[in-house]
Amino acid sequence: MKNIMIENREDAERVLLVIVHFKSGKRQWSVEEDLREMMELIIACGGNVVEQLVCSVAQPTASYLISETKVKDIADMCGISLIDTVVFSHDLKGSQQRNLENVIKTKTIDRTQLILDIFAKHASSQEGKMQVELAQLQYLLPRLVGKGIELSRLGGGIGTLGPGETKLEVDRRRIDRRIARLKRNLDEVASQRALKRKQRKDKGVPALSLVGYTNAGKSTLLNALTQAGQVTRNGLFTTLDSLSRQLVLPNHQKVVLSDTVGFMHDLPHHLIEAFHATLEEVQESDILLHVIDVTHPYFLHLKESVEEVLKELESYDKAIINVLNKIDKLEDKEWLKGLEKNFDNTVCISAKTGENISGLLEKISGMLSSQIAEIDVEIPITRMDLVNLAHEEGEVLSVKYYAETINIRAAVPIYLVGKFYK
Ligand SMILES: Nc1nc2c(ncn2[C@@H]2O[C@H](COP(=O)(O)OP(=O)(O)OP(=O)(O)O)[C@@H](O)[C@H]2O)c(=O)[nH]1
Numbered sequence: 001m002k003n004i005m006i007e008n009r010e011d012a013e014r015v016l017l018v019i020v021h022f023k024s025g026k027r028q029w030s031v032e033e034d035l036r037e038m039m040e041l042i043i044a045c046g047g048n049v050v051e052q053l054v055c056s057v058a059q060p061t062a063s064y065l066i067s068e069t070k071v072k073d074i075a076d077m078c079g080i081s082l083i084d085t086v087v088f089s090h091d092l093k094g095s096q097q098r099n100l101e102n103v104i105k106t107k108t109i110d111r112t113q114l115i116l117d118i119f120a121k122h123a124s125s126q127e128g129k130m131q132v133e134l135a136q137l138q139y140l141l142p143r144l145v146g147k148g149i150e151l152s153r154l155g156g157g158i159g160t161l162g163p164g165e166t167k168l169e170v171d172r173r174r175i176d177r178r179i180a181r182l183k184r185n186l187d188e189v190a191s192q193r194a195l196k197r198k199q200r201k202d203k204g205v206p207a208l209s210l211v212g213y214t215n216a217g218k219s220t221l222l223n224a225l226t227q228a229g230q231v232t233r234n235g236l237f238t239t240l241d242s243l244s245r246q247l248v249l250p251n252h253q254k255v256v257l258s259d260t261v262g263f264m265h266d267l268p269h270h271l272i273e274a275f276h277a278t279l280e281e282v283q284e285s286d287i288l289l290h291v292i293d294v295t296h297p298y299f300l301h302l303k304e305s306v307e308e309v310l311k312e313l314e315s316y317d318k319a320i321i322n323v324l325n326k327i328d329k330l331e332d333k334e335w336l337k338g339l340e341k342n343f344d345n346t347v348c349i350s351a352k353t354g355e356n357i358s359g360l361l362e363k364i365s366g367m368l369s370s371q372i373a374e375i376d377v378e379i380p381i382t383r384m385d386l387v388n389l390a391h392e393e394g395e396v397l398s399v400k401y402y403a404e405t406i407n408i409r410a411a412v413p414i415y416l417v418g419k420f421y422k
């Protein structure tokens, strides 16, 4: 297997990456795919991979996951190459992690902890920080042995991250209380968000969300469409908070477009749970723009992984536009035509150069005009024109006349909803 070249950073922690590959079982990513992504995760966390080892596992062992012989190999490599941290590509049970560290005598972490550390590093808003802390504590809780021991696990990834040293002495009960408080605070944030969404909905403004694998170009596209000034970077999990901006389509229709946290395959369940307030933005959207980096060597697998997360969020049956991004990097664009035929609702763009952004806007307008929304509104008695409009363009469910108002319930094209609420 070829070594993937990465930046040589003298100051970074020296990492030994262990790729665990099961010989049988459910369909999984290839070793090369896992290796590439784990490298990117470790770089995003500020580590430097100086050694890699692939462990083919026929039967996972209860004590170490991998065989005892391999554990001894790892211990030797750690000594020879002055390794600071061993990172496993597969999740480890608390007991496996402890057993490994006892033999290897080096800090050992798994993929989930690595991802949690990146999130901790990138969280900047109050909400983002609370969500990450909640996910970290939930990850930690079943790994606690005894009372307060092993809490050094927090902030024990690459670099010192996490909720912080001051919390290292807290015991299980305090963690439980902290989890309950974080959940309460996050529920409050979620209800504030829900209120804002309702106000938007009442005004008949359709909601669109940018979804996709991390690093696909979602924030770059939000900036191209709305000059939002969202931070973009070549690296994993740059955006953690959802940011919404108004977008006016060429037909003058106003919509709200939200950028949100990137997805990844086998995203730790705690993270999805902790980020539910942010992800509700996706669940409540009328249309999803699935941004796909077509220049990624494994983009079809990444697309499937995003669709898996959307299924988990019960959002896969929404109207989705597949936005094939970064086409400026392609020398040969002919093969894209085949893709466009195979996927539904596809547009090829470059968020960076602005190529075919107009095609994307057209697609959004087209899709909105085919979407129906139910309205239940009171309109002034003088506005019979709206009753006529509902009859002409939609399906009227009921019309009730009062002294000064008319109550109308109808199913109308989504782009007309705003007219009824003005
Ligand atoms: N060449 C090229 N690069 C792009 C394009 N769109 C985005 N990028 C680059 O891809 C990298 C990731 O872009 P982001 O917009 O931060 O990606 P994201 O999907 O928001 O990533 P997360 O927030 O981490 O989920 C950045 O270096 C961008 O400059 C594009 O159309 N062409």
Ligand SMILES: [Mg+2]
Binding pocket: 218, 219, 220, 231, 232, 238, 239
């Ligand atoms: Mg982003």
